[in-house]
Amino acid sequence: MHPLLLAMDWVFLIEKAVLILIIISVSLLIAMYETYAERKVAAFMQDRRGPNRAGPFGLLQPLADGMKLFMKEEIIPNSSSRFLFVLGPGLAMLTAMMTSAVVPWSSHFHLFGRDVDLQIADVNIGILYIFGVVSMGVYGIMIGGWASNNKFSLLAAIRGASQIISYELAMGLSIIALLMITGTLSLGQIVHQQMEGHYYVLLQPLGFLIFLICAFAECNRTPFDLSEAENELNFGYHQEYSSMKLGFYLFAEYINMFISSAVMSTLYFGGYDIPFVNDAALGASIGQNPLAALQFLSLFIKIAIFIFFFMWVRWTIPRFRYDQLMNLGWKVLIPLALINMVATGFIVLLKANHWHF
Amino acid sequence: MGITQVLFWFLSILAILGAILVVISKNPVHSVLWLIVVFVAISGHYILLDAQFLAIVNLIVYAGAIMVLFLFVFMLMNLNAETEPQKNRWLKIAGVVAGGSLLLVLVAALKQADLKTKIAEMNRGDIGLIHNLGLTLFQDYVVPFEISSVLFLSAMVGVVVIGKKE
Amino acid sequence: MQPLTNRAKSVDRKPMTMWEKMYLPAIAKGMSITFGHMFKRKPTVNYPEKTRPFSPVFRGLHVLNRDEEGRERCTACGLCAVACPAEAITMEGAERLPGEENLYREEKYAAKYEINMLRCIFCGLCEEACPKDAIYLSETFAPANYTRKGFIYGKDSLLIPNPVTHPEEYAKAKGQHQ
Numbered sequence: 001m002h003p004l005l006l007a008m009d010w011v012f013l014i015e016k017a018v019l020i021l022i023i024i025s026v027s028l029l030i031a032m033y034e035t036y037a038e039r040k041v042a043a044f045m046q047d048r049r050g051p052n053r054a055g056p057f058g059l060l061q062p063l064a065d066g067m068k069l070f071m072k073e074e075i076i077p078n079s080s081s082r083f084l085f086v087l088g089p090g091l092a093m094l095t096a097m098m099t100s101a102v103v104p105w106s107s108h109f110h111l112f113g114r115d116v117d118l119q120i121a122d123v124n125i126g127i128l129y130i131f132g133v134v135s136m137g138v139y140g141i142m143i144g145g146w147a148s149n150n151k152f153s154l155l156a157a158i159r160g161a162s163q164i165i166s167y168e169l170a171m172g173l174s175i176i177a178l179l180m181i182t183g184t185l186s187l188g189q190i191v192h193q194q195m196e197g198h199y200y201v202l203l204q205p206l207g208f209l210i211f212l213i214c215a216f217a218e219c220n221r222t223p224f225d226l227s228e229a230e231n232e233l234n235f236g237y238h239q240e241y242s243s244m245k246l247g248f249y250l251f252a253e254y255i256n257m258f259i260s261s262a263v264m265s266t267l268y269f270g271g272y273d274i275p276f277v278n279d280a281a282l283g284a285s286i287g288q289n290p291l292a293a294l295q296f297l298s299l300f301i302k303i304a305i306f307i308f309f310f311m312w313v314r315w316t317i318p319r320f321r322y323d324q325l326m327n328l329g330w331k332v333l334i335p336l337a338l339i340n341m342v343a344t345g346f347i348v349l350l351k352a353n354h355w356h357f
Numbered sequence: 358m359g360i361t362q363v364l365f366w367f368l369s370i371l372a373i374l375g376a377i378l379v380v381i382s383k384n385p386v387h388s389v390l391w392l393i394v395v396f397v398a399i400s401g402h403y404i405l406l407d408a409q410f411l412a413i414v415n416l417i418v419y420a421g422a423i424m425v426l427f428l429f430v431f432m433l434m435n436l437n438a439e440t441e442p443q444k445n446r447w448l449k450i451a452g453v454v455a456g457g458s459l460l461l462v463l464v465a466a467l468k469q470a471d472l473k474t475k476i477a478e479m480n481r482g483d484i485g486l487i488h489n490l491g492l493t494l495f496q497d498y499v500v501p502f503e504i505s506s507v508l509f510l511s512a513m514v515g516v517v518v519i520g521k522k523e
Numbered sequence: 524m525q526p527l528t529n530r531a532k533s534v535d536r537k538p539m540t541m542w543e544k545m546y547l548p549a550i551a552k553g554m555s556i557t558f559g560h561m562f563k564r565k566p567t568v569n570y571p572e573k574t575r576p577f578s579p580v581f582r583g584l585h586v587l588n589r590d591e592e593g594r595e596r597c598t599a600c601g602l603c604a605v606a607c608p609a610e611a612i613t614m615e616g617a618e619r620l621p622g623e624e625n626l627y628r629e630e631k632y633a634a635k636y637e638i639n640m641l642r643c644i645f646c647g648l649c650e651e652a653c654p655k656d657a658i659y660l661s662e663t664f665a666p667a668n669y670t671r672k673g674f675i676y677g678k679d680s681l682l683i684p685n686p687v688t689h690p691e692e693y694a695k696a697k698g699q700h701q
Contacts, residue, residue: 128413135421
């Protein structure tokens, strides 16, 4: 074998591969049960019971749904461009999954004499990476809509893509204000700073609000789900899709929701930090591995609360009209984010100058 | 071959293949999609050069935003081989001459360039890291940076003026 | 025009105020309402496990009754078929042979008795027409089948279980209000 190949840290590679596998399967599992939770939450908010037939409390319902989607006939329109038609949902899925690479899921486990970080890659541009991947997510919609060779799909795809691009701007601007405070783009370090100080939601309430609204728009969730408005806007870009390809599009939405909840918890709510507890002191008393498990649990509870919030909003608020959506994005959120950015920059400079002009 | 070199060759081949396909694709939408592949490959090169910030910004701005606008236009115009008008022969010759001249200039510039000392060091340089890049931009090149931002602002004002015209 | 009810509300077309344009207060209000509904009692009945109580006059699928000794009451007189407005009932009579006294109460009985449940309108006129209290509408309902043929119920599905040999099934088929 080549010496360079030998020189590579094989254990490191295996560790990361296993971690990627675990995180992908966990996000798939979570996305599956998000569909269940969505239906349950919808039911409870409408005084219904929700799915309760498949298994105890209907817990096997997602499996049944998946089975149904797999069994359905796959229709590829005759005049569609076949390769792109298949590529669309795949791309949507891929970009949804890729975002999870930079999220720190917990501190490290101490296994087999190694410190195993629960973060696939702590790159120093973590947030930008997320933005890059999300911006690529538009192509899943665009390609799918165009390849269907259906003008309604195409219009819906363009509608959806322009929505995502518009809200990406406000999202980026709201993040810049946060980055002025953190001084780093690495999600791991942002979590560390929050563990020692305040959660950034306290310092950036407006930024968080803008980010939250934009996250709704990026995930195509109600009130911004124009790209998949079944009843009044003709189902959107996946109108021609059937079987599991449709399932992939819907699934990608749920994975996006999970990841954006994780990103919001990480950026604004301390990530895997256990609230009201000094994590380092706790770790000293119960050991590193239980601490990491607890921190993972803490992050998951935060994520679950966000996911519930996503669903809660979905079953409360009606859709925006398209002009309202664009007005909100360009005329309200972007100016607000700019004001927030300038104000934050001003205060950060002032603080660096010890509150002297 | 180390893993870096394997990646380098893979990305290079991908980029060149994509670029060729951009030119020879019959369908303009396919051309744009291949152009996106080229951008992704080039972003990969940036990462190999440790210029992660540039890589991601390249992805966000070019692949993520500008190409989407290209796609909008192409998809809505519904260009294809049938609607394309027959091009003038002189126009074709002019295109070949212009393209050839550009190639000549590029080759000449590459020949002139001092490749031995300016060669980018893979996996070692730290110019592209966001910290260094920010310092360079806002200390050494602050005037060109601000001038380019004024350029963008004027472009935006121009767009608004054109858009407002009844 | 005079309003039919006094519930009409005139639509307010004033432009939104600053407070309304912020959307957030209204959204918070709506969300508190939906959150409150999470804990409300759910009116849904878990149907096959739990059923709603029937009203005493409920008219479900037909049952051909037996007397206390388990003999069929029907004498195939045909009054129910005559009374039926939907013409859903057909029957054929037959004479009771010696040795069948424990099966049929009278000398004549229905050898064939069919009700087409797709035609039946569950009016209960057959029940009222019957001089022998042989047919009545039970509390079972919602028949389901794959073919139209399956909805033509014969004696095998109409006849109530024997009260002597199968008292439990008999009580179940009889229902509570008869």
